[in-house]
Amino acid sequence: MGGCSAPNCSNSTSIGKQLYRFPKDPVRKKKWVVNCRRDFEPTPHSRLCQDHFEQSQFEELAKSPAGGKKLKPNAIPTLFSAGDPPYPAVTTPFIMLPLKHELEKEPNVGDHGYARRTPLLGLEEEDGDRTAAGQQSCTQCHLLKKQLEKEMQHTVRLQKEQAEEMKKRLYRLDRIEKGLQNFLYEDQIRALSLTKRSRRAVWSPETILKARKIRSAVGTKGYEYLRELGYPLPSYRTLCNRLETKIMVTTDMSCEELAELGLGLVGACNSPTEDVGDNDEEDLLGVLS
Structure with a gap:
């Protein structure tokens, strides 16, 4: 598994530490990058360990799917041992955002990944291909279902036409038999x-x-x-x-x-x-x- 992306930190899941992926929201992701004293663009595989978050940044009762600590939806890392950040560190979550937007915004629970759910390198691309193949398969199934419905409707229509034709033929034969009975014996x-x-x-x-x-x-x-x-x-x-x-x-x-x-x-x-x-x-x- 990968390790922590913070400077001077070698924590990983192999020693029992939980890792969290960088948030998808660009504003929050920028705050994480500034506070960890690195000027880089996080990849989908970049992580920060639990040691860089204060206790107040974790949920009190809720647990992660893996059973460990769960970050709050607006958690910000503030504990780092590196030098001063290139920009002033952000200590208050979403301090620069209006309170109204903070209340209206729904928590993005899927922002933070956990170590046991961290995908391996290349698995995200495979998931994308699998999703595209599934969508294509669903489209083909939908088309085959429509074609089957048309065939069934056509079959029902033919059966009705054949039944009507048989009724007409039986009626004609009955008329012919009654006509023959006028001058022929049985x-x-x-x-x-x-x-x-x-x-x-x-x-x-x-x-x-x-x-x-x-x-x-x-x-x-x-x-x-x-x-x-x-x-x-x-x-x-x-x-x-x-x-x-x-x-x-x-x-x-x-x-x-x-x-x-x-x-x-x-x-x-x-x-x-x-x-x-x-x-x-x-x-x-x-x-x-």
Whole structure:
């Protein structure tokens, strides 16, 4: 640790003496310099030991952070063994300052440093760099926080837009389903979601009856054309299998012609217009057996 800056004084903390840094106030600092009989400019590391202050310059009850004596906010050193000072020594603290300013001025407790809190050489510069780095880090954190808030607001806005779009789509689908129910049965609506080649629909009796009526109205070619367009209708084989009355006959008439008669007659034939992959609840061979 450093020693006392007064002439002919070698006190330091190593022998148990407390050291105090020069005050920051230029007027008080000048008084300290004049009284210690030196004509120099104190540095941030310059100190005076406790032996140069009268007992009246210390606080009676308050202690320093290190547990030692604490100087009064307006303390002035007056005890020196050197020759006469270059200027008259100042013995009364702030004697040249008006009393009004003395009362209004708040004590600068941080003016006097104590030995155990004295920074080493170069630590003050490191503290300044650390403070600047901390301020820069805080600024960056503030910017990142703002950016995060903007991203969160953007995400919330997108979620609201997607929710509104989904509501609109569900409303449109509901309208479409209600429109389909006006001319399609429920099993026909389900069949629309199946692919044409892998259709595994289960047709209701109502749908079978309606399909027979449509086939009789539009004919064989018209019926198969509707099925090719994607209209949910059972195949001709399914219609044959679902007939309530089944009578096997041998005739030169085609299966389509027999079906158009509406007599419940089934011929042993394979219609070329049947689709492979359509779900037949009973195979035509089972009818022939």
